[in-house]
Amino acid sequence: MRYVQALCLLAALLASAAPAAAQTSGAQGPEETPHRRQLWSVASPDPNTSSRAVLFRPPGNGPFPLAVIAHATTQNALRRAQMPQPEYRALASWFVARGYAVLVPERPGHGLTGGRYLEDQGGCDSADYLNAGRATAESIALAMNEMRKQPFIRGDGTIIVGHSAGGWGALAMAAANPPGVRAIIAFAPGRGGHANDRPFDVCAPRRLIAAAAAFGKTAHVPVIWLVARNDSYFSLDLSRQLADAFRNGGGRVDFRELQDFQSEGHWLAESDGGDNIYGAALDKALKAVMTGPATTR
Template sequence: MRLFNILALLPLLSLLTASPLCAQVTLGSSGAEGEPFRRQEWRVPSPDTDIAAHALLFRPPGAGPFRLAVIAHASTQNVLRRAQMPQPEYRALAAFLVARGFAVLVPERLGHGATGGRYVEDQGGCDEADYARSARATADEISRALEFLRNQDFIRKDAAVVIGHSAGGWGALALAGADPNVISAIVAFAPGRGGHANDEANRICAPQTLLAAAAEFGKPARIPVTWLVAANDSYFAPAFSRRLADAFRGGGKVDFRTLPAIGSEGHWMIELETGVKAARGELDRALDQTKSARSYKP
């Protein structure tokens, strides 16, 4: 009889484990003040139908529906570094957003860490870099994750925010022409690609190509962009970042801000609690300008 019961359960177990997009939930709490107290492991769609991307979701208390914030992580052209990349968390930034009522998704993109798969964001060699194509590939992965979460009953359908870091921020800029009723704001921390060319500080591969791509993304832009860079960023220094923002501003609305120097390398400021504190005013401004712009009807 016991064997019969086990065999009867096998079809049910196969159904429960078949979908790669099911949420694998680990509820936990941390004693550190200000940290999100609900942290969940999810799987979200990727451009490869055989691979569901790893993701972390941080949720406020209650049932929602919550506004959604998607954080798009940095990247690298180095294959080994990508493979060894730990699951991005941006924990201090997630805590900041959860405290303001957002559900926060941090998806890991193809070709990185535990998700693995083919790296679809490859920009190519330094001299012939295709920054527009790589940004659109990043934007496509962000969009897939965002749309998947928008279909959850605890997420609002409107007023999502996309926050991108470095290559993730570059991909976020390629979303500036999306529906502003779906994405109400974009915050880009040191967006760009090709920085630290040949591992040299303050050297960028094909900077004119990067500027041209920024102008291309700005033309159809309908979503306001907050563009932030630390004073000691050696990947995309403030002077060059301003040129990029100005190129984008030809068609798009940009609030460009240089933040104080953070740590030994400002490019990674958003991964640090001190960096989030330094950006708090600009983040609040970006979030508040869209909070009352639309009324939500569940």
């Protein structure tokens, strides 16, 4: 009995000593879980908060190009606290099938990551979309840079994928032209949608359009902009205005209108089956970007 107890104690000590940044979820090992799914802890702009993240990897040792998926958000603090860990499994699987390792970090102020919410846009009429986007971009960049230090990740060829407010942060990141980022993919990017929980109502839309133009002025990274026709957060018409403003500011945009998705197109990126709608268009657009000349600053 003492021998068994000693073995149990040793096993517990070894488990607690494992580095937190690479612990796998559940009881399965990384080669047994789908796409070698692992839970990670990565840096965030809040020094007191590490971001929980999910990592998916293709077979083999790499090094793999990296795709970082940035999730949506809400101004409602209770809803943020109750958000489940973002995974975007169908979208992640789409990239893993093309040889990418995929990181989905949960930004501060959300779900079990907790900590301070750094992306507050302020009041509806005076929403500060520039600083909200830049705060999101900082979180994405820190997670990306930490992951690119891993030996199984390439330092170049990174793709940033953003959804909704995460897509807005990706546009702000495009404005900074981070080294090694080959393309930005934005699913219905924006902020302030469903103002007061009303479909097609957006806080200060003119301010949103002006901020998109500001991001475009310094952006050289190509952007693939995807919107479903039945998106009630950022309608097809408003999304075109945002994309045009970004392009007129100087940014490079490939805008793709996608067919309706279920009852609400805004959740296309994070839902199972969404790849049946965006897959072909994204594949074509991404191949055009990746076979073209690399963007230089």
